[in-house]
Amino acid sequence: MQYPVKIVRDGDAYCVTSRDLDQVNSVGYSLEEALHEAADGIETALMIFYMDGKQAIPLPSKKEEGEYLVDLPAQVAAKVALYNEMINQKVTRAELGRRLHWKQAQVNRLWELDHSTKLEALEAAFHAVGKKIELNIVAA
Template sequence: MYYDVVLENDGDTLLATCPDLPEVASVGDDEGEALLNVVEAIELAIQVRIAEREPVPEPSRHRKGRHPVRVPAQAAVKALLHNEMLKQNMRKSDLARAMSIHMPQVDRILNPKHSTKLETLELAFEKLGKHLEVRAG
């Protein structure tokens, strides 16, 4: 999953924003630092949207002049899982029952910063009637 990032001069620093996630803004002394910092801001935006039961927007098509930034795989998969839960009107408690686990475990499964076993994520998607597919690109 890649989000486009816009870099703008902001005095002595570069401001990085993400049009698909308007709450995201980060800075860096140079392009590399700004792009590195914005990844953390995107992860945080995903985490907040999941916590507030708001959909995580799919990245829009790449536009010329913007910088595509890769979202870490765990955060991307958890955003997809969360969005599917919203689409199916499934609550965390419903997923916990379906997976025969406790609520704190579901909270960890949906936390983009928490490392979750691939098998657990596959099971969560399975309980939603979906299959998790992985590709290298």
């Protein structure tokens, strides 16, 4: 999952914004730092503004001229896909927990994008909503 961002130099700082996620507003003091901070800003926006607000997460649009792509970890992409599928099906966290026979804390960790979740747990959660994960490997 790659979100396009715009990076504008402002004095010593590099300011990052995203057309897809208005809430992203990150700063770095080198281009590399700005891209790193952008990834953190995107994950934070996804958790706070969308997941906590129980809103569907907008998927990334295509990169436009002058933009950079920010790669999110595969696990974050999987969690976003699961979250959006649950929103689409109107499946609550409590309902997912019942379907999986999991404690609520286990289900809640699926929405912590910075929490490492085993692939098997994500597969089980997708199965509980009638979906499965397919892996696609592409050139870096």
